[in-house]
Amino acid sequence: MKLIKNICILLFAFMCYLSLPSQAVVVSANQLVEDALHYDGASIEYVGEVVGDIMARGEYVWLNVNDGSRAIGIWAEKKLVKNIEKTGSYNYIGDKVKVVGDFHRACPEHGGDLDIHAETISVIEEGHKIEHALNPTKIVVAIILLLAVLALIFLPRILKPSS
Amino acid sequence: MWLRPTNEDFKTIAFYIGKLIVGLGIIFVIPLITALIFQEWDRALDFLLSMEASILIGLLLQKIFPSTHDLNWSQGLAVTSISWLVAMFLGAVPLMLSGHYLSYLDACFDAMSGFATTGLALIQNLDHAAHSLNMWRHLMMFLGGQGIVVIALTFLVRGTAGAYRMYVGEAREEKVLPNVIQTARFIWFISLIYLAIGTLTLTIIGFLEGIPLVRSFLHGIWIFMAAFDTGGFTPQSQSILYYHSFPYELVTIVLMILGTINFSLHYALWNRNFKELFKNIETRTLFISITTIFIITVIGLTQLSVYPNWLANFRKGFYQIVSAHSGTGYMTIYAPQFHQEWGFLAVLMTILAMGFGGSACSTAGGIKALRIGIFCKALIQDIKRIMSPGTAIVLAKFHHIKDILLEDRLVRSALVILLSYVITYFAGTIVGLYYGYPLDKAFFESVSAAANVGLSTGITDPAMPTGLKITYIIEMWIGRLEFISIFILFGLAIARFTGAKGRSR
Numbered sequence: 001m002k003l004i005k006n007i008c009i010l011l012f013a014f015m016c017y018l019s020l021p022s023q024a025v026v027v028s029a030n031q032l033v034e035d036a037l038h039y040d041g042a043s044i045e046y047v048g049e050v051v052g053d054i055m056a057r058g059e060y061v062w063l064n065v066n067d068g069s070r071a072i073g074i075w076a077e078k079k080l081v082k083n084i085e086k087t088g089s090y091n092y093i094g095d096k097v098k099v100v101g102d103f104h105r106a107c108p109e110h111g112g113d114l115d116i117h118a119e120t121i122s123v124i125e126e127g128h129k130i131e132h133a134l135n136p137t138k139i140v141v142a143i144i145l146l147l148a149v150l151a152l153i154f155l156p157r158i159l160k161p162s163s
Numbered sequence: 164m165w166l167r168p169t170n171e172d173f174k175t176i177a178f179y180i181g182k183l184i185v186g187l188g189i190i191f192v193i194p195l196i197t198a199l200i201f202q203e204w205d206r207a208l209d210f211l212l213s214m215e216a217s218i219l220i221g222l223l224l225q226k227i228f229p230s231t232h233d234l235n236w237s238q239g240l241a242v243t244s245i246s247w248l249v250a251m252f253l254g255a256v257p258l259m260l261s262g263h264y265l266s267y268l269d270a271c272f273d274a275m276s277g278f279a280t281t282g283l284a285l286i287q288n289l290d291h292a293a294h295s296l297n298m299w300r301h302l303m304m305f306l307g308g309q310g311i312v313v314i315a316l317t318f319l320v321r322g323t324a325g326a327y328r329m330y331v332g333e334a335r336e337e338k339v340l341p342n343v344i345q346t347a348r349f350i351w352f353i354s355l356i357y358l359a360i361g362t363l364t365l366t367i368i369g370f371l372e373g374i375p376l377v378r379s380f381l382h383g384i385w386i387f388m389a390a391f392d393t394g395g396f397t398p399q400s401q402s403i404l405y406y407h408s409f410p411y412e413l414v415t416i417v418l419m420i421l422g423t424i425n426f427s428l429h430y431a432l433w434n435r436n437f438k439e440l441f442k443n444i445e446t447r448t449l450f451i452s453i454t455t456i457f458i459i460t461v462i463g464l465t466q467l468s469v470y471p472n473w474l475a476n477f478r479k480g481f482y483q484i485v486s487a488h489s490g491t492g493y494m495t496i497y498a499p500q501f502h503q504e505w506g507f508l509a510v511l512m513t514i515l516a517m518g519f520g521g522s523a524c525s526t527a528g529g530i531k532a533l534r535i536g537i538f539c540k541a542l543i544q545d546i547k548r549i550m551s552p553g554t555a556i557v558l559a560k561f562h563h564i565k566d567i568l569l570e571d572r573l574v575r576s577a578l579v580i581l582l583s584y585v586i587t588y589f590a591g592t593i594v595g596l597y598y599g600y601p602l603d604k605a606f607f608e609s610v611s612a613a614a615n616v617g618l619s620t621g622i623t624d625p626a627m628p629t630g631l632k633i634t635y636i637i638e639m640w641i642g643r644l645e646f647i648s649i650f651i652l653f654g655l656a657i658a659r660f661t662g663a664k665g666r667s668r
Binding site for chain 1: 205212216222294372374407470471475496
């Protein structure tokens with residue numbers, strides 16, 4: 001009787017485990033693009049920097065997340081991106097985000113785009129401003145070249161009357 | 164017998180190249196102003212340096228090799244072919260200084276790709292590129308599409324016979340208007356009108372699709388320049404896929420088609436001669452070719468169930484085919500997807516579309532619809548000739564602005580260029596195979612480079628072998644100039660040592 005009771009408890013625990021949501025697979029953009037058939041429809045976890053614009057479309061947004069190899073389009077509810085403050089551009093390194101969602105090789109909802117429909121988006125590293133320092137060598141070369149050009153244009157005109 | 168070029172010939176060539184380089188130097192002012200507006204000081208310095216270096220070299224050439232002579236045919240064609248190489252070397256300077264390239268060769272690759280309106284790119288970290296850098300990348304496409312010489316003809320060179328000879332060297336043998344300077348100015352006029360309309364449309368759509376106004380304007384002007392001039396550069400690494408927008412894709416389809424139309428046809432339409440659109444051999448050939456290739460592509464894609472519905476087939480299949488046929492190279496899929504998902508039939512159709520190309524005297528590359536049309540007409544004429552009685556005279560004609568009798572010399576010149584393109588496509592493929600790439604990928608990339616398209620299966624990458632980078636640069640150069648001016652350049656070099664003495668003028 002005790003054995004049957006134990007088996008029932010084990011079975012119940014096993015059923016509970018099976019009913020838990022499946023663990024999302026951590027993948028790179030290159031893996032998604034080059035092995036798209038394999039990951040099609042799977043729940044995945046994707047990490048990268050938000051680049052460019054967060055484009056609002058009604059209650060949803062499109063954002064593009066670049067993991068260093070390439071960027072992938074993410075379709076998400078507006079509320080999921082409210083914590084994203086910086087997006088990657090010339091002046092900024094964008095926020096690094098972890099996206100968990102369903103991957104589509106050719107999304108039927110979005111004209112066949114390869115995309116991820118996000119379930120959760122979390123900022124794991126805040127973006128920051130990029131400092132672009134002026135290169136002093138370039139300044140010196142620019143001044144020398146400017147003087148050379150001006151000399152070439154004006155010297156013959158100055159020297160002409162005297163000759 | 165070839166005449167040996169004299170020192171005077173080389174002086175004249177150097178003088179005119181100097182003029183064109185000064186013209187290029189002045190154009191750097193556009194990205195320079197962009198850099199100043201957006202406070203990109205380091206990039207501003209790059210463009211200032213490039214501008215000064217170009218003007219200095221151009222002025223020095225004119226001072227050291229002064230010339231009052233007009234250009235003869237070989238000089239005019241040589242000036243054009245060399246100018247494109249010089250433009251590549253100078254255009255690559257700000258690219259290299261930006262820090263987005265691993266080597267100067269990579270920067271030269273992108274500069275040639277830009278000027279030749281190809282669109283293959285080796286830039287790194289594009290998503291963090293400065294506005295001014297993107298302005299220059301796209302401006303190169305606009306200038307290259309219009310023709311570097313066309314720019315010089317418009318602003319710098321007087322209306323001489325030599326001007327026409329440089330113009331021809333840029334694969335523009337058709338004069339839209341009787342005078343070559345008027346033709347050059349018309350090309351600019353029509354392009355600037357489209358620039359205004361196209362940029363405005365893309366700006367509005369970009370804004371409505373969620374991009375802030377200033378950025379949607381910048382993206383609008385850049386995407387217009389690269390679409391109308393059938394170039395293919397984009398300001399973001401995902402090409403047109405970045406926008407996730409069907410309206411944006413539709414507008415770029417229209418722009419790509421407009422860019423692939425002959426400027427003579429634009430002129431006819433400008434004069435309300437709409438019948439020309441339906442009678443012209445080029446528009447007919449393009450229509451038949453795009454339709455047939457698209458249908459076969461969809462059959463290939465449907466067989467493999469690549470896309471879930473008809474809309475997806477249109478947004479991916481039709482878009483890529485129009486992009487390939489017009490020689491633009493915009494993509495709404497990722498490069499590896501061609502190889503991984505599209506299947507052999509659809510990929511083969513894309514290669515055919517790229518190889519055929521757009522119209523003559525347009526900004527498109529490839530063999531060109533006019534030559535394909537002439538080839539088909541000649542083929543039909545020959546079949547009719549064989550089937551007719553021996554004494555019958557079989558004449559054929561075609562309509563291109565006016566009715567033209569299909570003469571053997573026309574067929575011959577069309578076939579020479581057609582064959583030259585095919586040889587170039589195969590030569591680049593052989594180099595790709597030598598470096599260990601599979602046949603389909605090597606062929607795809609070679610055709611894309613030589614036909615100045617810019618679609619890629621993923622071979623074009625900063626890590627690709629140096630030899631292949633140089634091969635593609637040469638393919639882009641000769642593909643854009645359509646061989647003749649480059650043959651003349653090599654002819655001049657050979658004649659320097661083997662030609663007979665005498666005046667070539």
